Amino acid sequence: MIPLLSVSGLSVGFGRTPQASEVVRGVSFELADGETLAIVGESGSGKSVTALSINRLVDFGGGRITGGSIKLRRADGSILDLTAASEPQLTKIRGAEIGMIFQEPMTSLNPVLTIGTQIEESFRLHRGLTGRQATAAAKDALDRVRIPDAARRLKYTPNQLSGGMLQRVMIATALACNPRLLIADEPTTALDVTVQAQIMALLAELKRETGMSMIFITHDIGLVAGIADKIMVMQNGQAVEQGELNQILDQPHHPYTRHLLQDVPHFASGRATRPDGRRDRAPDAEPALKVNDLVVRFPVKSGFFGRATGAVHAVDGVDFDLMPGETLAIVGESGSGKSTTARAVLGLVRSTRGSFSASVRKAAAGQSALPIQMVFQNPYASLNPRLAIESILAEPIIATGGRVDAATRAKMATLLKRVGLPENSLERYPHEFSGGQRQRLCIARALMLNPSVVVLDEAVSALDVSVQAKVLELLVDLQREFGLAYLFISHDMAVVERIAHRIAVIHAGQIVEIGDAKSVLSAPKHAYTKKLIAAVPTIDRRREHFELDTRQVPSLVRPLGFEPGPARWEQFGVDHRMRVEA
Amino acid sequence: MTYLLRRLAVFPLVLIGVSIVVFVAIRMVPGDAITAMLGTEAGLLTPAQREALSVYFGIDQPWFVQYGRWLAGLLHGNLGISSTYGKPVLEIILERFPLTLELALLSMLIALVVGVPAGVFAATHNEKFSGLGVRVAAMIGQSTPNFVLALLIIYTLSAGFGVLPAMGEFSPLWQDPLRNLGQLILPAITLGFAFAASVTRISRSAMLDVLSDDYVRTARSKGVSARGVIWRHALPNALIPVVTLSGIEFGYLLGGAVIVEQIYALPGLGRLVLDAILQRDYALVQGAVLFIAFNFMIVNLLVDLAYVALDPRIRLGEQ
Numbered sequence: 001m002i003p004l005l006s007v008s009g010l011s012v013g014f015g016r017t018p019q020a021s022e023v024v025r026g027v028s029f030e031l032a033d034g035e036t037l038a039i040v041g042e043s044g045s046g047k048s049v050t051a052l053s054i055n056r057l058v059d060f061g062g063g064r065i066t067g068g069s070i071k072l073r074r075a076d077g078s079i080l081d082l083t084a085a086s087e088p089q090l091t092k093i094r095g096a097e098i099g100m101i102f103q104e105p106m107t108s109l110n111p112v113l114t115i116g117t118q119i120e121e122s123f124r125l126h127r128g129l130t131g132r133q134a135t136a137a138a139k140d141a142l143d144r145v146r147i148p149d150a151a152r153r154l155k156y157t158p159n160q161l162s163g164g165m166l167q168r169v170m171i172a173t174a175l176a177c178n179p180r181l182l183i184a185d186e187p188t189t190a191l192d193v194t195v196q197a198q199i200m201a202l203l204a205e206l207k208r209e210t211g212m213s214m215i216f217i218t219h220d221i222g223l224v225a226g227i228a229d230k231i232m233v234m235q236n237g238q239a240v241e242q243g244e245l246n247q248i249l250d251q252p253h254h255p256y257t258r259h260l261l262q263d264v265p266h267f268a269s270g271r272a273t274r275p276d277g278r279r280d281r282a283p284d285a286e287p288a289l290k291v292n293d294l295v296v297r298f299p300v301k302s303g304f305f306g307r308a309t310g311a312v313h314a315v316d317g318v319d320f321d322l323m324p325g326e327t328l329a330i331v332g333e334s335g336s337g338k339s340t341t342a343r344a345v346l347g348l349v350r351s352t353r354g355s356f357s358a359s360v361r362k363a364a365a366g367q368s369a370l371p372i373q374m375v376f377q378n379p380y381a382s383l384n385p386r387l388a389i390e391s392i393l394a395e396p397i398i399a400t401g402g403r404v405d406a407a408t409r410a411k412m413a414t415l416l417k418r419v420g421l422p423e424n425s426l427e428r429y430p431h432e433f434s435g436g437q438r439q440r441l442c443i444a445r446a447l448m449l450n451p452s453v454v455v456l457d458e459a460v461s462a463l464d465v466s467v468q469a470k471v472l473e474l475l476v477d478l479q480r481e482f483g484l485a486y487l488f489i490s491h492d493m494a495v496v497e498r499i500a501h502r503i504a505v506i507h508a509g510q511i512v513e514i515g516d517a518k519s520v521l522s523a524p525k526h527a528y529t530k531k532l533i534a535a536v537p538t539i540d541r542r543r544e545h546f547e548l549d550t551r552q553v554p555s556l557v558r559p560l561g562f563e564p565g566p567a568r569w570e571q572f573g574v575d576h577r578m579r580v581e582a
Numbered sequence: 583m584t585y586l587l588r589r590l591a592v593f594p595l596v597l598i599g600v601s602i603v604v605f606v607a608i609r610m611v612p613g614d615a616i617t618a619m620l621g622t623e624a625g626l627l628t629p630a631q632r633e634a635l636s637v638y639f640g641i642d643q644p645w646f647v648q649y650g651r652w653l654a655g656l657l658h659g660n661l662g663i664s665s666t667y668g669k670p671v672l673e674i675i676l677e678r679f680p681l682t683l684e685l686a687l688l689s690m691l692i693a694l695v696v697g698v699p700a701g702v703f704a705a706t707h708n709e710k711f712s713g714l715g716v717r718v719a720a721m722i723g724q725s726t727p728n729f730v731l732a733l734l735i736i737y738t739l740s741a742g743f744g745v746l747p748a749m750g751e752f753s754p755l756w757q758d759p760l761r762n763l764g765q766l767i768l769p770a771i772t773l774g775f776a777f778a779a780s781v782t783r784i785s786r787s788a789m790l791d792v793l794s795d796d797y798v799r800t801a802r803s804k805g806v807s808a809r810g811v812i813w814r815h816a817l818p819n820a821l822i823p824v825v826t827l828s829g830i831e832f833g834y835l836l837g838g839a840v841i842v843e844q845i846y847a848l849p850g851l852g853r854l855v856l857d858a859i860l861q862r863d864y865a866l867v868q869g870a871v872l873f874i875a876f877n878f879m880i881v882n883l884l885v886d887l888a889y890v891a892l893d894p895r896i897r898l899g900e901q
Contacts, residue, residue, distance in 0.1 A: 057802055087808070095805030102803075107796040112818045112893055122804050157894040173804065 116154030270522030515576030697781025723779025
């Protein structure tokens with residue numbers, strides 16, 4: 001049997017001399033009907049370019065196929081080399097025989113067209129449907145991806161739907177004309193874990209229903225365990241290893257595959273938590289940060305005079321304390337209030353109510369010590385591109401009224417060395433550094449004032465997996481060395497497992513479960529925590545499917561003057577408690 | 583709806599602000615209505631006669647008293663009487679306005695019909711010679727002063743082809759549409775040329791931005807043809823800056839185009855205001871400026887409403 005797709009010796013380059021700047025070099029693979037191939041690699045490995053070459057979208061990004069062939073067995077049984085296909089031929093194949101879904105559902109749908117129009121377009125182009133027929137077909141397509149109330153949703157524009165819903169719409173669009181091959185380029189990377197689990201389940205189910213083949217691109221090798229038949233690992237534009245799922249996961253040969261499987265954080269249900277820093281060892285220490293009944297509300301205004309008619313309860317009565325040298329991870333989905341909590345602690349948003357106290361550690365002579373500093377999510381956006389590193393590091397000192405003197409410079413040099421950056425970094429600018437290095441710079445900046453607490457808001461989420469592992473290691477080392485307390489905000493359970501001593505699970509602005517990391521991850525008590533943990537992909541769970549859940553995220557808008565009832569807690573063990581629903 | 587009411591509620595405040603500024607500014611200009619009206623003969627007036635005329639026109643009072651009177655008149659729909667024409671100000675303005683409005687609409691039509699496709703073409707042929715050609719043409723169009731263009735057009739037509747633009751008494755659209763169009767088409771081209779050049783440049787850059795957006799890639803992955811991608815998916819997203827620019831330009835054109843009106847001998851709002859200022863015709867200047875400001879606000883409101891129609895993400899009245 002001739003395979004559906006057979007790629008051999010594929011090379012792709014960019015720019016005016018594509019031969020000289022190839023980002024994909026000699027990649028070959030085959031894909032049979034109904035089979036799923038996962039292409040795994042970090043950014044810059046060439047995995048997306050490989051995928052985009054198959055439907056030749058790479059041409060629009062300035063790429064040129066410089067060698068090799070991509071042979072597709074078409075619906076009528078003829079073989080077509082896509083590298084030599086003309087643009088009119090390709091527009092007939094795209095959407096009809098090869099569908100594609102992308103990483104960012106929020107930006108991948110046209111914001112000014114209704115989703116109905118966008119789905120109908122596929123039927124118009126490839127099936128020749130018009131008017132009511134096209135609308136009916138679009139409704140069926142939405143039903144197929146389990147979007148409730150499909151007929152009404154057809155009239156929505158993308159801004160009215162959540163990310164998970166939009167990704168379903170994307171899938172509905174891509175699968176509208178029953179393509180025999182679906183290319184999924186990191187389709188869940190921008191989504192919450194629970195939503196990710198939903199999308200993965202949906203893809204697996206649709207694959208079973210339609211018998212389509214799939215190419216699934218991801219940086220997360222744990223994610224593909226649930227869906228792939230074959231895995232291809234890419235590094236620096238080359239396929240370094242490929243084979244059957246179990247073979248790759250259980251007996252990896254190439255050192256890079258082994259690195260991806262072993263050195264990179266994978267979720268291990270509480271088995272990989274940190275052994276150090278248990279809080280029962282120093283029972284009467286003063287907490288570095290104590291947060292009491294923190295409430296943040298944003299008014300919802302309406303009417304002619306803009307009177308407040310309700311409030312978004314972003315954070316609703318959160319308390320916790322944080323010991324020196326301890327990491328408290330706050331986990332939750334987007335919109336749960338975890339980042340708002342962090343911002344309120346730093347005073348970046350005004351809290352409606354509540355108090356916090358932070359103990360000030362003795363600072364080095366001549367320096368003011370702000371007890372709390374922060375490291376943000378996106379290292380590309382959180383360093384001013386016009387300032388040299390020296391000025392960036394001097395900023396916190398100047399902002400607190402200090403002077404840049406010899407001692408400050410010495411401190412900069414020490415910190416740079418400590419976070420693993422070259423000594424000549426001071427005169428350089430942010431664009432000269434990689435993402436991981438920039439995040440190290442942000443960490444150095446946060447440490448300039450000898451803080452006692454560092455708030456890390458998704459601090460490693462934007463980094464590649466192997467860089468993630470190294471930055472986490474650095475954070476743990478720095479914590480031990482300076483006795484720092486970390487407030488670690490994250491949605492990524494695998495990362496949290498590596499760094500947290502304690503975990504607070506936050507849902508709809510309230511902590512629903514808090515306690516020792518090992519205990520929370522291995523024996524979650526609250527239904528929400530259980531759901532969150534069950535959604536985390538792991539290498540151990542192969543071909544496991546999730547139940548589809550089509551509920552939308554609950555609204556946090558409450559009527560004016562609404563107060564939640566007092567929290568009741570149920571205690572499990574020494575340091576683990578769960579909120580009991582009233 | 584609430585938004586619309588709130589916007590309309592601001593209108594009177596802005597108009598009062600504008601009128602105070604104009605009221606004071608024009609009175610700070612040296613010279614007065616009496617001198618401007620009578621010319622050298624004003625020197626023959628005895629101080630008593632001058633005094634009497636001042637009282638007659640009400641300009642002997644301090645400016646805020648004059649303003650108060652004027653405002654009271656305004657509330658009764660009375661913008662005052664022009665001292666040069668001896669007719670109600672509103673009547674004069676409304677006489678001139680249709681021409682200005684028509685000219686502005688024609689110019690904008692030309693600008694959009696030429697500019698948007700040219701901009702799209704330049705964006706889709708960005709790295710080609712033809713795209714560069716459009717960009718150069720747009721640059722020239724933007725940097726040519728419109729009186730130069732007007733003279734060039736008139737000269738070419740009369741010297742080159744022996745055709746002259748229809749001159750003479752202006753005929754309104756509803757009386758003689760053909761003759762009216764003949765009179766307005768050249769001025770409209772003159773004004774529309776630079777306008778079209780700006781539209782070309784802004785639609786080009788907006789299209790270039792939009793063409794690299796994710797949803798354009800999605801559209802291509804669905805098998806949408808190159809033409810469908812450009813006109814159905816990209817262009818509607820690129821129109822916001824074009825609408826912004828067109829609104830501002832259109833607003834200016836509604837205030838009259840002094841030079842072009844002068845060259846083509848058109849009785850538009852621009853020349854009316856200029857003459858009124860030169861004549862110190864206070865009532866007319868105030869009325870005209872107020873009218874222009876009002877138009878500007880209406881255009882701005884329409885532009886904002888157009889945003890909502892173009893982009894469902896934009897909700898008016900939200901911060």
